[in-house]
Amino acid sequence: MPGSLSRLLSPGSKVGLTTTIPVEVVLAAGLVPVDLNNLFIASPQALQWVSDAEAEGLPRTICAWIKGIYAALAQHPEIRAVIAACQGDCSYTQALGEILASRGVTVVHFNYPYPRDKARLAQEMAEFMAQLGAEPAAVAALQAKLAPIRQALAELDRLTWETGQVSGRENFLWLISSSDFEGDPDSFALRLNNFLQEAVTRPPVKDGLRLGLIGIPPIFTDLWDHLEELGAQVVFNEIPRQFSLPHHDGDLTEQYYHYTYPYDITLRLRDIAQAVAQRRLDGLIHYTQSFCFRQMYDRLLREHLQLPLLTLEGDRPGPLDSRSRMRLEAFVDVLR
Amino acid sequence: MAPRVQRDPDPCLPAALGVDFGSRYVKLVYGAGERPLRRAVDSLEFFRRGLVREEGGIRLNWDWLKLPETPAVVVTGYGKHLLKAHFATITEVRASFLGAKASSGLEDFILLEMGGQDTKVLLVQGGQVMDFLTNDRCAAGTGRYLENMARFLKMPLREFSRAWEEPVEISQTCAIFGESELIGHLLTGVPPVRLAAGVNASVARRALALVRRYPPLPLVLAGGVAKNRALVTLLKAAGRRVLVPPFPQFLGAWGCYLEARQRLAQEAVS
Numbered sequence: 001m002p003g004s005l006s007r008l009l010s011p012g013s014k015v016g017l018t019t020t021i022p023v024e025v026v027l028a029a030g031l032v033p034v035d036l037n038n039l040f041i042a043s044p045q046a047l048q049w050v051s052d053a054e055a056e057g058l059p060r061t062i063c064a065w066i067k068g069i070y071a072a073l074a075q076h077p078e079i080r081a082v083i084a085a086c087q088g089d090c091s092y093t094q095a096l097g098e099i100l101a102s103r104g105v106t107v108v109h110f111n112y113p114y115p116r117d118k119a120r121l122a123q124e125m126a127e128f129m130a131q132l133g134a135e136p137a138a139v140a141a142l143q144a145k146l147a148p149i150r151q152a153l154a155e156l157d158r159l160t161w162e163t164g165q166v167s168g169r170e171n172f173l174w175l176i177s178s179s180d181f182e183g184d185p186d187s188f189a190l191r192l193n194n195f196l197q198e199a200v201t202r203p204p205v206k207d208g209l210r211l212g213l214i215g216i217p218p219i220f221t222d223l224w225d226h227l228e229e230l231g232a233q234v235v236f237n238e239i240p241r242q243f244s245l246p247h248h249d250g251d252l253t254e255q256y257y258h259y260t261y262p263y264d265i266t267l268r269l270r271d272i273a274q275a276v277a278q279r280r281l282d283g284l285i286h287y288t289q290s291f292c293f294r295q296m297y298d299r300l301l302r303e304h305l306q307l308p309l310l311t312l313e314g315d316r317p318g319p320l321d322s323r324s325r326m327r328l329e330a331f332v333d334v335l336r
Numbered sequence: 337m338a339p340r341v342q343r344d345p346d347p348c349l350p351a352a353l354g355v356d357f358g359s360r361y362v363k364l365v366y367g368a369g370e371r372p373l374r375r376a377v378d379s380l381e382f383f384r385r386g387l388v389r390e391e392g393g394i395r396l397n398w399d400w401l402k403l404p405e406t407p408a409v410v411v412t413g414y415g416k417h418l419l420k421a422h423f424a425t426i427t428e429v430r431a432s433f434l435g436a437k438a439s440s441g442l443e444d445f446i447l448l449e450m451g452g453q454d455t456k457v458l459l460v461q462g463g464q465v466m467d468f469l470t471n472d473r474c475a476a477g478t479g480r481y482l483e484n485m486a487r488f489l490k491m492p493l494r495e496f497s498r499a500w501e502e503p504v505e506i507s508q509t510c511a512i513f514g515e516s517e518l519i520g521h522l523l524t525g526v527p528p529v530r531l532a533a534g535v536n537a538s539v540a541r542r543a544l545a546l547v548r549r550y551p552p553l554p555l556v557l558a559g560g561v562a563k564n565r566a567l568v569t570l571l572k573a574a575g576r577r578v579l580v581p582p583f584p585q586f587l588g589a590w591g592c593y594l595e596a597r598q599r600l601a602q603e604a605v606s
Contacts, residue, residue: 329427330430333426333429334467
């Protein structure tokens, strides 16, 4: 299609994602999706990257994930195009997109409609396909191809909360990787199936406190391990699970219509309440990012979820600080 | 500190020690029965001289502490991980809860503990911790902040802590920006006592914002900041019933002491 991203870039080119967007479309356009958040947080230099971004003029008082994305792109000049989701993620992404565009990066927007609206989402989806140069038939084929992987991720999630054979940290890492399938769904599927085959041979874990982690993915590196040391298991990673699109019935629009993250909180509250009951959670940890608008949801979560809730705030990447450790320890102690 | 409810399980048992590692002081409660010794030692001094590093970890320097050695020690606070291998530890929240419950004799209350750097709020209902909050990322409104402000105004802390009338409006809660705000007021001729009142009022506002999330239960005010009379007056003026236990800064150490006594009694039984 003339002017589309697939015309602009050669097949197999990497395209950066600022959050989870319909990755089927990117793949159907012959491009390789790279979740920039994962690129940032997986780097041993993550903390340095945030400082680098600040040295280039990004304010200290904005979300570190945005600065991390910015710096990740500076480190990866081969990524010449970015899909920015502003509506449905955050307005920092809007300014980030403009800064990137001024640096010569091609920025394509995908906006989740707010308020949630299926017709508008379908329209957005059609425009997105056109902008990327993905044929509807190819997109449908990709959706069918990813469906068993999404099902395998749902199985992995079940092994976390039902049998305890998959740890909270493993659960987090696999689910969070489903935003881009690490750029290669085939090899992702292979590794995932191998992992599952091994996991089912593990002895079930039944004891310990059962916690849910809600809110955006934590920037802390050792949260799950620390909780395990305290005798608590994370058996629900709310947003990473949503990234895996656990509602995979219907067409692509339907699938992303049931995705809870980008819309109003009502949908999230319903999803969390369901998990609390099904997964028999003892308590919730609400992770909030410093300077993120989603911190304001803390109040609504506390009002609507009748379960002990600890709010944990993180700013920069790295291990838990001593105050956060103290708070987690006290929370686990109180639940016991 | 005289507990009203929780009695020593057996005053004839050997001595016990409760230790609370705070950011400014390490608090110790030592002895048997209901009138144990209390001692606060500067934290740095305690780290330097109260602890002995040797092969196999760290132990308490009983000689320097001038206390007869006892195995019945329970520790809380920032340094508790250092001593984890040798002594029982409990979380800061549990220590404060045990101390507050024993000293207030209440089963339903809100504990507001404002220490050197930390503020804790515990909701206690039916004699159990139902929820808690702690300050995060910011130490405004804590003891160190008030000390800094008093020093800046060159006022003795005692005098500073009594000021509550005619407060000027202090909008900044950041310790550093707060100072520049005070300069602005000083330049316009506002007397320091009104500035002190303004700082105290800003701390009271912060405290109320924290406790208003919970039902209007009596407030047990503890930590070093509980000695700030202006804060107590302002909290009462806001319609809260406020109880300040004697020696409010020893609540955590007291909770550890009670826990240590309890464990001694359990061991004696088994």
